Amino acid sequence: MQRIVVIALAIVFGLSGQVWGAETINILHLDPFSGPFKELGDRHNMGLQFAVDEINASGGVLGRQIKLLKEDSQVKPDVAVRKATKSIMQDDAKFVVNNISTAIVAALAPVVQEHKIIHFSSSTYTASLTGKDFHKYFFRTGYNTEIFSRAFAAYFKTQPWRKFYIVNQDFIFGHAVADDFKAALKKELPDAEIVGEDFHPMATKDFGPYITKIISSKAEVVYTGDWGIDLEVLMKQARQMGLKAVFASNQLDEPSVLANIGPAGVGSMAISMYLPTVETKENKAFREKWHAKFKDSRLPWPANPVGYSYDSVMFFAQAVKKACSLDPEAIIKAWEGLEYNATCGKVLMRACDHQMLQPLFLSKIEAKSAFFPFPFNGKPVVIPREVAAVPPAETGNPRCK
Known part of the structure; x- marks a missing residue:
């Protein structure tokens, strides 16, 4: 009899353990956690986990806790596909988030x-x-190359610069940055001149030949989508070689990058989805919560990419709550057209293309910062989401009219 009771209890607790494990909402986070772009992956994970912890502390979503499953993509599409498939099939991943590499998004489709x-x-x-x-x-919870190109072009209309040199990493994103910026300039600033254009391998160590060409072109602005170590090396070597042109980038708002660039970044500019210098009520509250937890860390204040990732999960959670279901079709329907008060303003998930629309923030790198002990973004100029948004009919998406 005693043996029967023991077996029965084992079965009950075993089953209850399985049920408990199934109660979590598993989200696979697939980004680089090794190699030269590890820092970016780690920062994204910090933002995602901060949002998950906040949601779970308030009771979770639909009565369930969220669990992040962390996998290293190595920035390799084949590795990402293999690990995503394993997480879905073996680890019960119900959702996927990755923030680095367009090629990986395409491979995961x-x-x-x-x-x-x-x-x-x-x-x-x-x-x-x-x-x-x-x-x-697929839902994009951030801007895209067309959107930030339009935002930059709108700003450049108010400035005296008319000579632009484009330099990017030689992969799908780099070419999209170049093509979309040229299209935006042609439409918004027809008297602008592209005085040069180059594409370089990722993790380039010597930018000297490219910088020599930029100096010879007499460019006033260097427009780049370079990120991570490439942006750092490009800008530092450019200043060492005497290049005076302003850099304009959607990547010049990431603290680890700006810390490494140092004084070479002062005067250049960034377009951002999130900055700690944005003074909304929601951002002030987020900023203080973050600082209370991380004040003694290397990232005492939130910035790119943690702000992006935090808002991404919070917006996703709102869609799940609206759907009152974990069924993907119900969540898709709920998320389409949903508005949400994010940290830096109200955002909208456009229904036809699943592209989030939001205000953007253009800032210059200043020598002194209230948040970090190195040159960082100053008070931004706000680009309303209506100005930066690509009209539906121009997206190339057949669902958008």
């Missing part, structure tokens, strides 16, 4: 469509992901 997994991303920017390459399971 067949996987998430086959398994009906919602995939969201704040920082894979190539416009075609929500345009001609759209599929219904």
